[in-house]
Amino acid sequence: MRQIILDTETTGLSPRNGNRILEIGCVEVLNRQLSGKNLHFYINPERDSEEGALAVHGLTTEFLADKPTFKQIAAEFLDYVRGAQIIIHNAPFDVGFLDAELALLGLPPFKDHVIDVVDSLQMAKELHPGRRNSLDALCDRYGISNAHRVLHGALLDAELLAEVYLSMTRGQNSLTMDLGAEEDVSEGEGKLELAPLAEVIVVAASEEELGLHEDVLNQLDKEARGSCVWRFEPPPPEATAEAA
Structure with a gap:
């Protein structure tokens, strides 16, 4: 399975207020292995960042002035994510911005270009109810170092999220009830099927x-x-x- 861990940085909190995407970071995962074929763009949002957003990502208008616009990178970006499952932390936020950018170009919404979108924040809330589930909190919980993370950056955050997602889903096998049409389900004769476990590597002590x-x-x-x-x-x- 091809999965893309995706993160964006924006000029503010809402596309309805004219805020735009100014950075996109994508990390490719193939069959639960990091492929190294990542994608990263700094984008000229054609407007200034709000003060609060600038404090988070530190990407100034001057730095972004000579970067491509979203229109200029849209084709390459969509080619990269097309047909993949997308993992995003707090997906409605990023997808809302992506939809707004695509709408400005007269293109279909983001989800029309990919298999589906998984919200890792919602997944974390279900796994750890009542606890903090920010990316920093999850890094601490799963022992993933984020000491090098001073400001938010789309590619850095996507790389951290990739490690968090793989940790959250490692060793979890889907348990499904297979109820065939030929079976009498009223008598509770469904079969429980476990997905096969990954190969266990045993290393003997020297x-x-x-x-x-x-x-x-x-x-x-x-x-x-x-x-x-x-x-x-x-x-x-x-x-x-x-x-x-």
Whole structure:
């Protein structure tokens, strides 16, 4: 599956107030692997940024003055995202701006060019109800370093979101109820089907690592003045059942 992690920076909070997109960052994921074939544009929005937005992204009117307009990059951008599943954090915000830019060019809405759009913010809220689910909060939760993120940048944020999304969805298998037409569903005879698990790679400890582990256990024995619990193996299930 081809997925595109997408983020934008804008001159303000609402396209209805004439605000425009001034940066787009896209990260390509193929079959859950980063492909390295990313796309990034700085865009001349043909207007100044609002003060609050400028404080977030730091992209001045002077810096953007010689950059292409959205009209000039639209074809390349749409070719890149076409036919992909799009992952966006707080998707309604970015999609609203993309739709506004496309409408100015007389083009169909953004979702008409892609397979579908997944809102990773909504996904995070369902996974972590009642908790903060900003991109920074999710980076902290999943152990993803964002120390280099001083200002918001579309490509940087898309790269961080790609790592967050892969972490959020790693190891989760879809559980579906397969109810065939030939089965009597009234008697609850549906079949549960699990998606296949990814291959598990087992790495055995080396002799050196086993020796270091033994040293740690010996130290624990010394401190406990006996054998530490890590040297005892639990009884087999059969023995536990018999004792009960």
